Amino acid sequence: MNKLLMFHGRECPHCIAMMPHVDRLEKETGVEIERLEVWHNEKNADLMRAYREIIEPKCGGQLRTPTFMNTETNDILCGEIKYEELEDWATK
Amino acid sequence: MKKFWRCHVCNDVHYGVNPPEVCPTCLVKKAYMEISSEEAKKISGRSESTVDKVDFRKAIEKFSEGNQFQVNPDKKRVETLLEGIFNCEKNHGMKYCPCRLITKNFEDDLKLVCPCNFRIHETYKNKEDGECWCGLFIRRQ
Numbered sequence: 001m002n003k004l005l006m007f008h009g010r011e012c013p014h015c016i017a018m019m020p021h022v023d024r025l026e027k028e029t030g031v032e033i034e035r036l037e038v039w040h041n042e043k044n045a046d047l048m049r050a051y052r053e054i055i056e057p058k059c060g061g062q063l064r065t066p067t068f069m070n071t072e073t074n075d076i077l078c079g080e081i082k083y084e085e086l087e088d089w090a091t092k
Numbered sequence: 093m094k095k096f097w098r099c100h101v102c103n104d105v106h107y108g109v110n111p112p113e114v115c116p117t118c119l120v121k122k123a124y125m126e127i128s129s130e131e132a133k134k135i136s137g138r139s140e141s142t143v144d145k146v147d148f149r150k151a152i153e154k155f156s157e158g159n160q161f162q163v164n165p166d167k168k169r170v171e172t173l174l175e176g177i178f179n180c181e182k183n184h185g186m187k188y189c190p191c192r193l194i195t196k197n198f199e200d201d202l203k204l205v206c207p208c209n210f211r212i213h214e215t216y217k218n219k220e221d222g223e224c225w226c227g228l229f230i231r232r233q
């Protein structure tokens with residue numbers, strides 16, 4: 001598993017808005033982000049739930065989508081964010 | 093603890109901590125008495141009703157009417173969200189929010205049934221351009 005994860009929902013407008021940023025980030029920096037859809041894939045949903053204790057305190061007490069997670073540092077971002085912020089998170 | 097209550101005049105069923113003071117259907121005061129969940133199921137189970145996407149669309153319009161919020165005029169966004177809400181119902185049993193994942197604790201997840209109580213969320217409360225977390229509802233302009 002890649003260390004950088006993006007938990008997203010297929011019909012979540014925030015995720016849809018963030019996808020082009022993720023594509024651009026991968027292209028420009030060469031990092032890879034593993035996209036895990038959680039509403040149509042139970043395995044991915046269970047994985048996100050397994051990280052509840054790490055994700056929730058940083059995302060308003062909820063499992064919001066999108067959630068970006070670095071599984072090595074537990075660095076979390078959630079919701080719609082600027083490209084620069086995403087880049088900082090991914091290249092730190 | 094929430095219980096079931098039945099209007100002894102018109103058989104309306106209420107699920108809540110307390111019975112309604114006035115029956116919203118027959119308008120009789122103090123008309124409710126506690127009943128069992130089995131009785132409540134029998135009464136409400138007599139009528140089949142479904143809410144499809146068109147009904148739901150109408151229901152959220154009606155729900156926002158006269159409220160401080162409205163359905164987002166961004167049609168495409170609303171369509172995407174309704175698609176998600178109905179897929180959630182099909183795959184997970186309830187019309188859950190497409191922008192937050194359920195925990196699989198039924199009680200907790202009731203907070204994620206659309207429309208949720210977004211008025212208390214930080215994306216809406218005290219914000220002039222507040223919206224629900226997904227942007228299905230926005231503060232009325």
Ligand code: SF4
Binds near residue numbers: 188190204226
């Ligand atoms: S955040 Fe919006 S779309 Fe999501 S459940 Fe609440 S009202 Fe529905």
Ligand SMILES: [Zn+2]
Binds near residue numbers: 118
């Ligand atoms: Zn009545």
